[in-house]
Amino acid sequence: MTTIREPAASEVPLNDHPTDHGHGPARSGSPSHASSGDATLRDVLQIIRRNWLIVVAALTAALVGGWAITQVTPPTYETQAAVLVSPAVSGDAVTMAQASSFVSNQVATYAALAETPAVLDPALELSGAGLASTEVVDAVTSELVPQTSIIRVTVEGSSGQEAAELANAIATTLIDQIEQQTPADGAVQVSGSVVESPIVPTTPVSPILLVNLAIALTIGLLVAFVTIVFRQALAAGPSRSR
Numbered sequence: 001m002t003t004i005r006e007p008a009a010s011e012v013p014l015n016d017h018p019t020d021h022g023h024g025p026a027r028s029g030s031p032s033h034a035s036s037g038d039a040t041l042r043d044v045l046q047i048i049r050r051n052w053l054i055v056v057a058a059l060t061a062a063l064v065g066g067w068a069i070t071q072v073t074p075p076t077y078e079t080q081a082a083v084l085v086s087p088a089v090s091g092d093a094v095t096m097a098q099a100s101s102f103v104s105n106q107v108a109t110y111a112a113l114a115e116t117p118a119v120l121d122p123a124l125e126l127s128g129a130g131l132a133s134t135e136v137v138d139a140v141t142s143e144l145v146p147q148t149s150i151i152r153v154t155v156e157g158s159s160g161q162e163a164a165e166l167a168n169a170i171a172t173t174l175i176d177q178i179e180q181q182t183p184a185d186g187a188v189q190v191s192g193s194v195v196e197s198p199i200v201p202t203t204p205v206s207p208i209l210l211v212n213l214a215i216a217l218t219i220g221l222l223v224a225f226v227t228i229v230f231r232q233a234l235a236a237g238p239s240r241s242r
Helices: 036-050 052-072 096-113 117-127 133-139 160-181 209-241
Strands: 077-089 140-144 150-157 188-196
Touching (some): 036 052, 036 209, 052 209, 077 096, 077 160, 096 140, 096 150, 096 188, 133 140
Antiparallel strands (some): 077 150, 077 188, 140 150
């Protein structure tokens, strides 16, 4: 009688067991994560495509509004004049260094004087502008050039000719006021001279068409975005309540 012997566990062929020892095929990333960005971009483009009329209408209205504002806004022209304040010694008791020090201490006051009625009123009369100093005080600024004794006066006007004439008149009357502030019998005399005459500007500093159009374009895009988001929220409301 023949006896059939079952193979021992150690005799079982090794190739009958899985061969994966941690080095199996690498798992690929989830396709949903890889394409989520593309899907979001496609969704945005589809939303814009469905609402292109809103985008076009908002941008057109904004650009037309920016152009219209530029056309109706009165132009403003700007020019500058520069006055040099210089000391003069009238006696042996004061040296030129002391005189220069005196001017350096006073020149900031002279610069502020250019924006006061003491200078503006006679300058307006001299230029024949027919305005009061209270009407132009916001259009006149003066500053001291750092490390110098030069006062720079900036004037704005509704025309280039008006701005240049007023700037020239302010420089003249400022020099008169500076010289009047110095006692005639003082040891130090102060004088002023125009070192930069105002030019007649031909291009306004405001309004600027490109700047207004850029602002209008930004506003138009913002309005279109808010409108589209609002429409999407309204459309999604009924579907969520079901």
